[in-house]
Amino acid sequence: xxxxxxxxxxxxxxxxxxxxTCTVSGGSISSGxxxxxxxxxxxxxxxxxxxxxxxxxxxxxxxSLKSRVTISVDTSRNxxxxxxxxxxxxxxxxxxxxxxxxxxxxxxxxxxxxxxVTVSS
Amino acid sequence: QSALTQPRSVSGSPGxxxxxxxxxxxxxxxxxxxxxxxxxxxxxxxxxxxxxxxKRPSGVPDRFSGSKSGNTASLTISGLQAxxxxxxxxxxxxxxxSLFGGGTKLTVL
Numbered sequence: 001x002x003x004x005x006x007x008x009x010x011x012x013x014x015x016x017x018x019x020x021t022c023t024v025s026g027g028s029i030s031s032g033x034x035x036x037x038x039x040x041x042x043x044x045x046x047x048x049x050x051x052x053x054x055x056x057x058x059x060x061x062x063x064s065l066k067s068r069v070t071i072s073v074d075t076s077r078n079x080x081x082x083x084x085x086x087x088x089x090x091x092x093x094x095x096x097x098x099x100x101x102x103x104x105x106x107x108x109x110x111x112x113x114x115x116x117v118t119v120s121s
Numbered sequence: 122q123s124a125l126t127q128p129r130s131v132s133g134s135p136g137x138x139x140x141x142x143x144x145x146x147x148x149x150x151x152x153x154x155x156x157x158x159x160x161x162x163x164x165x166x167x168x169x170x171x172x173x174x175x176k177r178p179s180g181v182p183d184r185f186s187g188s189k190s191g192n193t194a195s196l197t198i199s200g201l202q203a204x205x206x207x208x209x210x211x212x213x214x215x216x217x218x219s220l221f222g223g224g225t226k227l228t229v230l
Contacts, residue, residue: 037219045224046210046222046223046224047167047212047221049218049219049220051218096167105172105173106153106155106156106157106172106173106213106214107173107212108169109168109169109178111166112166113165
């Protein structure tokens with residue numbers, strides 16, 4: 001079955017850019033049936049959807065993060081990536097990648113195990 | 122774009138039923154039948170329990186059921202079991218983006 005795994009630096013300095021990659025195994029990221037999302041969770045708090053990318057490269061972002069977020073896809077490596085610029089301590093969170101399905105439906109499954117990113121000098 | 126509203130906590134005894142509410146607006150929960158629910162145990166990734174308001178993925182017990190009325194969706198867990206103790210999050214499609222609720226901690230007494 002499809003599995004997702006997040007990788008990237010666990011520590012980022014304030015004002016810098018957070019960069020994470022999600023590697024998809026057990027299925028092709030190029031399938032037009034799915035889209036690929038990033039979701040984050042600050043410690044002890046709720047989930048926040050960040051954005052998604054379709055196999056075509058089309059993207060949608062959360063309105064409150066839109067100015068700082070870029071999601072891209074590398075179909076040759078079966079990976080998609082997140083870049084979040086000008087980070088502050090408020091961006092400290094566990095970051096998850098997850099799969100969604102295109103069509104008249106809406107859900108996220110499966111999810112990666114998550115990776116903790118701390119913003120600190 | 123505000124998060125969906127969920128009660129911070131609910132509780133119930135084994136065998137009882139509990140309902141968790143998720144309140145949004147006419148632009149998200151009320152506009153689409155695209156509400157999903159996730160169970161998250163401590164230190165683990167969320168798990169899909171219900172999608173499109175009422176549908177259950179394969180493998181999810183039928184003790185978990187979803188519904189919606191107006192701008193409020195609900196997750197009902199019947200026949201509570203100890204392993205149901207967890208955090209639960211709702212999520213709604215909102216047009217070009219998705220919104221999550223703040224989460225509800227379910228305690229099985």
